[in-house]
Amino acid sequence: MNMTNRSLEIVPGGTSNLADDAYHRIHRDIISCRLLPDSTVTEPMLMETYRIGKNSCRSALARLAHDNLIISRPRKGYRISPILLQDVEEIFTMRAELEPLAARLAVGKVNIESLKQLEAACRQRHKVTLPERIGIFMDANKLFHLEIAKASGNQRLFLTLSRLMNEMSRLVALGYNVQGTQPEIKHDHNAMIEAFIKEDSDKVESITKQHIHTFQKMTYEHLYSTLKSSKTILPLIDRRIFG
Amino acid sequence: MNMTNRSLEIVPGGTSNLADDAYHRIHRDIISCRLLPDSTVTEPMLMETYRIGKNSCRSALARLAHDNLIISRPRKGYRISPILLQDVEEIFTMRAELEPLAARLAVGKVNIESLKQLEAACRQRHKVTLPERIGIFMDANKLFHLEIAKASGNQRLFLTLSRLMNEMSRLVALGYNVQGTQPEIKHDHNAMIEAFIKEDSDKVESITKQHIHTFQKMTYEHLYSTLKSSKTILPLIDRRIFG
DNA sequence: CTGGAGCGCTAAGCAGCTCACAAAATAAAA
DNA sequence: TTTTATTTTGTGAGCTGCTTAGCGCTCCAG
Numbered sequence: 184m185n186m187t188n189r190s191l192e193i194v195p196g197g198t199s200n201l202a203d204d205a206y207h208r209i210h211r212d213i214i215s216c217r218l219l220p221d222s223t224v225t226e227p228m229l230m231e232t233y234r235i236g237k238n239s240c241r242s243a244l245a246r247l248a249h250d251n252l253i254i255s256r257p258r259k260g261y262r263i264s265p266i267l268l269q270d271v272e273e274i275f276t277m278r279a280e281l282e283p284l285a286a287r288l289a290v291g292k293v294n295i296e297s298l299k300q301l302e303a304a305c306r307q308r309h310k311v312t313l314p315e316r317i318g319i320f321m322d323a324n325k326l327f328h329l330e331i332a333k334a335s336g337n338q339r340l341f342l343t344l345s346r347l348m349n350e351m352s353r354l355v356a357l358g359y360n361v362q363g364t365q366p367e368i369k370h371d372h373n374a375m376i377e378a379f380i381k382e383d384s385d386k387v388e389s390i391t392k393q394h395i396h397t398f399q400k401m402t403y404e405h406l407y408s409t410l411k412s413s414k415t416i417l418p419l420i421d422r423r424i425f426g
Numbered sequence: 427m428n429m430t431n432r433s434l435e436i437v438p439g440g441t442s443n444l445a446d447d448a449y450h451r452i453h454r455d456i457i458s459c460r461l462l463p464d465s466t467v468t469e470p471m472l473m474e475t476y477r478i479g480k481n482s483c484r485s486a487l488a489r490l491a492h493d494n495l496i497i498s499r500p501r502k503g504y505r506i507s508p509i510l511l512q513d514v515e516e517i518f519t520m521r522a523e524l525e526p527l528a529a530r531l532a533v534g535k536v537n538i539e540s541l542k543q544l545e546a547a548c549r550q551r552h553k554v555t556l557p558e559r560i561g562i563f564m565d566a567n568k569l570f571h572l573e574i575a576k577a578s579g580n581q582r583l584f585l586t587l588s589r590l591m592n593e594m595s596r597l598v599a600l601g602y603n604v605q606g607t608q609p610e611i612k613h614d615h616n617a618m619i620e621a622f623i624k625e626d627s628d629k630v631e632s633i634t635k636q637h638i639h640t641f642q643k644m645t646y647e648h649l650y651s652t653l654k655s656s657k658t659i660l661p662l663i664d665r666r667i668f669g
Numbered sequence: 670c671t672g673g674a675g676c677g678c679t680a681a682g683c684a685g686c687t688c689a690c691a692a693a694a695t696a697a698a699a
Numbered sequence: 700t701t702t703t704a705t706t707t708t709g710t711g712a713g714c715t716g717c718t719t720a721g722c723g724c725t726c727c728a729g
Contacts, residue, residue: 200681201681201682202681202682225709225710226710236682236684237682237683237684238481238484238683239681239682239683241481241485241711241712242485245445245488245489246488246489246492249489249492249493257689257691257711258690258691258692258709258711258712259691259692259709259711260709261711269581273582273583274582276527276580276583277583280524281520281523281524284519288519337519337520338516339516339520340519343520343586347582445713468678468679468680469679470679479713479714480713481712481713481714482713484680498680499680500679500680500681500721500722501679501680501681501721501723502678502679502721502722503679503680504680
C-alpha cells in the first residue's frame with residue numbers, strides 16, 4: 184500500500200481507549216476532508232493507516248455510520264458520505280433555529296473572557312497554507328459558537344449544535360480547500376459579545392439569528408461561485424441538484 | 427443464568443444485520459424501560475438474552491453508548507443511563523423549538539390521511555395491561571409527530587426529533603409503568619390536523635408550540651406527583667435533584 | 670478486628686478462522 | 700467471436716479463543 188496519506192496517521196488522540204481514539208481520528212479526517220466525500224475506504228486500509236486492530240476499526244466505523252458520516256456498503260467497502268446541497272440548507276435551517284435559542288439561554292452564564300479569546304482566535308492570521316488557515320479559522324469559529332451552546336446548560340442542545348458545526352466545517356473545508364480561495368469572513372461576533380455583556384436576551388437572540396443568516400448567505404454565494412468555476416468539486420457534490 | 431426477562435428475547439427485528447438488529451432490540455428495550463434506568467448489564471448477559479455473539483453485542487453497545495443511552499464502565503459492566511429531571515427540561519426545550527419549525531416546513535407536504543390514521547391510533551383503547559397500553563400510545567404519538575417531521579423534508583430535523591421522541595417515550599414509560607396510573611392524555615392533534623388542511627403556516631406553528639407546552643406541563647405534573655407518592659421511582663431518577 | 674494477598678469477574682483488545690456474497694477474471698461452449 | 704458458465708479474489712459479517720489489565724470481593728494471617 185502506498186503512503187500518499189501519511190499525514191493521516193500518527194496523532195495520538197486523547198482518550199485512553201483505542202476504539203474511541205480511532206473514532207475521533209477518523210472523524211476528524213472526514214470533517215476536515217482529508218478523507219474526501221464520496222471516496223471509498225476499506226477496513227484493511229484504515230487498520231494500517233491508523234494503526235488499529237480490526238475490532239477497534241469496526242467499532243469506529245459503526246459509530247461513524249451511526250452519525251451518517253460513512254455508509255457501509257457490504258463487500259464493497261465504506262463510502263465517505265457525499266455532501267449534498269440539501270445538506271447545506273438543512274444545517275443552516277437548524278442552526279438558525281437552535282443557535283438563537285442557545286444564545287438566549289446562555290445570557291448571564293457564558294464566560295465573556297473565553298468568548299473574547301475565541302473571537303481573537305478567529306481573527307488571527309497565521310503564516311500557514313490556506314487550507315490550514317481555513318481549518319484553524321473553522322475550529323476557532325466552532326469553539327466560539329459551542330462555548331455559547333455549552334453555556335446554555337442544555338446538554339442535548341450542545342450536542343446537536345456540535346454535530347451541526349462539524350458538518351459545517353466539513354462543508355467549508357471542502358469548498359475552500361478545493362477552490363483554494365480566501366474565505367471572506369466578516370463575523371459580527373463582537374456584536375454578540377456586546378449583547379452578552381449587556382445581558383440583553385432579546386438582542387443576543389436577534390443578533391445571533393442575524394449572524395447565522397449572514398454566514399449562510401456568504402456560504403451559499405461562495406458555493407455557487409465555486410460550483411461554476413471549478414470542475415473538481417462537482418463530482419464531490421451530488422449531481423442530482425445541478426445536473 | 428435465570429430467565430426472568432424472557433420477554434426480552436426472541437423478536438426477530440427487521441434488518442438483515444445481526445449487529446444492527448441487536449442495536450434496535452436493545453434500544454427498544456431501553457426506551458420502553460424493560461431495561462431499567464441506572465441498572466447494570468454485562469456483555470455475557472446481553473449475549474445470552476438477545477442470542478447474539480460478542481461482536482454484535484459490542485457493536486450494538488458502542489452505538490448505544492454513542493447516543494448516551496448506556497455508559498460503558500470498564501470492568502464493571504454497562505450502566506443503563508439514568509433519567510435526570512434535567513433531561514425532561516432539555517427534551518421539552520428542544521421539542522418546543524424544533525417541532526413548530528418542522529410543522530411549518532411540513533405545511534402542504536404532509537399526508538393528511540396518514541395523520542388522521544395516526545391520530546386515531548393514539549385514541550384507541552386496547553384491552554391490554556396498562557404498561558402495554560401506554561407503550562402503544564407513546565408509539566402512536568411518536569409516529570404522529572415524526573410523520574410531520576419527516577414531511578418537513580429536513581433529514582437532520584427528523585433525526586433530531588426522533589431522538590427526542592425516543593427519550594420522551596422512555597421518560598413516560600418509566601413514570602407511568604412504575605406508578606401504574608392511567609395517563610391523562612388530552613391531545614390537540616386534531617387542531618393541528620385542521621391547521622394543516624387549511625395550510626395556515628402560522629397557525630400550524632402556534633398550535634404545535636401550544637401542544638408541546640401542554641404536554642410538557644402535563645408531564646411535569648405527573649412526574650412530580652409520582653415522585654411524591656412513589657418511592658420506587660426515586661432511585662431511578664438522579665438523586666442530586668431531589669435529595 | 671484488620672489489612673493485605675490472591676482470586677474471580679469484567680471490558681478491552683488482538684488474532685485467526687469461516688461464511689456469504691459480489692464482482693472480476695477466466696474458462697468453456699455455441 | 701460472442702455468450703455463458705465457472706473460478707478466483709476481495710470484502711464485510713460474524714464467531715471463537717486468547718491475553719491483558721483493573722476493580723472488588725473473600726479469606727486468611729496477624
